[in-house]
Amino acid sequence: xxxxxxxxxxxxxxxxxxxxxxxxxxxxxxxxxxxxxxxxxxxxxxxxxxxxxxxxxxxxxxxxxxxxxxxxxxxxxxxxxxxxxxxxxxxxxxxxxxxxxxxxxxxxxxxxxxxxxxxxxxxxxxxxxxxxxxxxx
Numbered sequence: 788x789x790x791x792x793x794x795x796x797x798x799x800x801x802x803x804x805x806x807x808x809x810x811x812x813x814x815x816x817x818x819x820x821x822x823x824x825x826x827x828x829x830x831x832x833x834x835x836x837x838x839x840x841x842x843x844x845x846x847x848x849x850x851x852x853x854x855x856x857x858x859x860x861x862x863x864x865x866x867x868x869x870x871x872x873x874x875x876x877x878x879x880x881x882x883x884x885x886x887x888x889x890x891x892x893x894x895x896x897x898x899x900x901x902x903x904x905x906x907x908x909x910x911x912x913x914x915x916x917x918x919x920x921x922x923x924x
Contacts, residue, residue, distance in 0.1 A: 795850035796918045803915040810908045825892035866917040
């Protein structure tokens with residue numbers, strides 16, 4: 788088994804755990820920070836989450852590309868396509884929602900963030916299943 792597959796599994800499962808925790812605990816609590824604290828809470832969220840998730844997401848991307856180059860199976864390509872979709876949803880919807888919320892809480896921006904994160908949660912969960920399947924293959 789390629790070491791890239793194990794690296795990929797670990798990085799993907801870390802992100803699956805993070806995204807579920809964020810979706811079920813962290814993001815819903817944003818709605819309860821109050822009007823005087825919501826912008827600060829949001830800015831702190833972005834500042835603290837970035838160093839945690841960026842290295843893992845980059846590891847996930849690099850390992851996924853390496854797997855496609857060295858073991859180009861349909862599962863590997865599907866996992867990479869799901870990752871590209873995650874990055875697209877993040878850049879096109881989640882990041883703008885975070886930027887809007889950093890100026891103060893707005894229900895519509897919070898709904899946008901929750902919706903985009905539900906999509907990312909589903910995609911990352913599917914990636915976790917694929918990553919585990921690649922290890923077992």
